[in-house]
Amino acid sequence: MKISAGRLRALGLPLLMAVGVGLVPAATHAQDQLELEPLQQEPPEEDSTQTEAGGEEELPHDPPPDRGRSFLYKEFVVSSSFAQPGSDALTPSYRPPGSYVALDYIRTFTPASRANRTLPGWLQLSAVDLHPRLVYYGEIPNADSMDMGEGINWPMPTEEEIVFAPQDFWVRFQLAGNDRVSLRLGQIALPYGVNPLLAPRQTFILPVEELDLGLKWDWGIGLKGPVGAFDWELAATLGSGEAWHSPSSMGGSRPSSHLFTGRLGSPTYWNFQYGLSALIGDLPTLHGPYMVDDFPLSRRRLALDGSYKHGTYLSFGGQVTYGQDGHAGDEAHVLSNGGRGVADVFGYRALADWVLPGEKDIRVAGQFESVRHDLDNPQTTDSAAVLEISYSLTTEITIKVNLRTAIEDFMDLDDGFFITFVYYGT
Numbered sequence: 001m002k003i004s005a006g007r008l009r010a011l012g013l014p015l016l017m018a019v020g021v022g023l024v025p026a027a028t029h030a031q032d033q034l035e036l037e038p039l040q041q042e043p044p045e046e047d048s049t050q051t052e053a054g055g056e057e058e059l060p061h062d063p064p065p066d067r068g069r070s071f072l073y074k075e076f077v078v079s080s081s082f083a084q085p086g087s088d089a090l091t092p093s094y095r096p097p098g099s100y101v102a103l104d105y106i107r108t109f110t111p112a113s114r115a116n117r118t119l120p121g122w123l124q125l126s127a128v129d130l131h132p133r134l135v136y137y138g139e140i141p142n143a144d145s146m147d148m149g150e151g152i153n154w155p156m157p158t159e160e161e162i163v164f165a166p167q168d169f170w171v172r173f174q175l176a177g178n179d180r181v182s183l184r185l186g187q188i189a190l191p192y193g194v195n196p197l198l199a200p201r202q203t204f205i206l207p208v209e210e211l212d213l214g215l216k217w218d219w220g221i222g223l224k225g226p227v228g229a230f231d232w233e234l235a236a237t238l239g240s241g242e243a244w245h246s247p248s249s250m251g252g253s254r255p256s257s258h259l260f261t262g263r264l265g266s267p268t269y270w271n272f273q274y275g276l277s278a279l280i281g282d283l284p285t286l287h288g289p290y291m292v293d294d295f296p297l298s299r300r301r302l303a304l305d306g307s308y309k310h311g312t313y314l315s316f317g318g319q320v321t322y323g324q325d326g327h328a329g330d331e332a333h334v335l336s337n338g339g340r341g342v343a344d345v346f347g348y349r350a351l352a353d354w355v356l357p358g359e360k361d362i363r364v365a366g367q368f369e370s371v372r373h374d375l376d377n378p379q380t381t382d383s384a385a386v387l388e389i390s391y392s393l394t395t396e397i398t399i400k401v402n403l404r405t406a407i408e409d410f411m412d413l414d415d416g417f418f419i420t421f422v423y424y425g426t
Helices: 005-011 025-032
Strands: 048-050 056-058 070-081 099-108 123-130 133-137 161-164 169-175 178-189 217-227 230-237 258-265 272-287 290-310 314-325 343-355 362-372 381-392 397-409 416-425
Touching: 178 230, 217 258
Parallel strands: none
Antiparallel strands: 048 056, 070 099, 070 416, 099 123, 099 133, 123 169, 133 161, 169 178, 178 217, 217 230, 230 258, 258 272, 272 290, 290 314, 314 343, 343 362, 362 381, 381 397, 397 416
16 A cells, blocks of 8 residues: 555644634633533412402512523634745645634523423433534645555545535533533534543644544534542544544445544543543544545544643643554554554643733643654654634634644644634624
């Protein structure tokens, strides 16, 4: 199996909208609306009292019951770069966050909501988040010259293309009257690594998974609950990423992809957050809404993550992950070593995020990231330093500047200077 340099470049392209930091204030506010609210009791029946004359006097009416809230945000993101070799002008960036238009509809519910009056008490609808996106892709450099061998599909765009790729498209229920036990259906953030802690959109700083697995969101079912002071979360998903990529479900000849993930960690309101997570399943090689290779390769991972919030403005953290590709007898499809055997994978990241105390509209974030795709070969390492500076012109408009400097460059990833315009508002 031959692997060209151009092909390897594309295999390392970051996943659209993976985990990171640096959200615009409005986007952070929208996610805050989805925090679980304690179950509330039905409002008491209206009372009355007798007057001295024998008539009835109505007491003041109670306020109407809280039936939840709804929010509709409009989102517009344009990302351009000087990253392509030989380019002396801004061009549409194929890296995340990309360029797209989207709507974000958020709805919260209480026991007094009409939907919950028809459901049993142990199953209560708590929230809905619908975030459809239309993503614009320009031509990916050298995508038409990839040579990975017989039977390997390469559907990446070689010309301008618009793709439907939602992120966060789910409904959530509270179970057994406990606001710490929830069931989520739809496209969800995988409970692996730092995904459950952060809800990143519109950001360039991403987790280890963007160089390793190529997905953050997936379609399926998730269950979350408490164990003492800690939280556990499990998910069973299709392994399809942001789009629908389960080959057998769509009539293809490949085996069906599937994925199981789980995490045990501290609750999100602690200043020091940490967790242990695991992932196992069969995944195609993904890049956002696209498949690089439609064969569902066996993968398994363990990850340890931690982050600390120091005061109001500074936070920092890291993550390490270890696992294998092709461990279930399908090592011939491991792309990092040309199918010569099972690949042991190791990756890590270290990051810091700081909002300037005197200039709260300015945010600075930095990250060092590294993934060795095959531990037996040091030359299969990708590592880079990433710097992001964002400035909020208003609560709805943010400008971001990113600089990525490659240190070890197995995938032949170009250094890049990126400018991103973000509008997110009602």
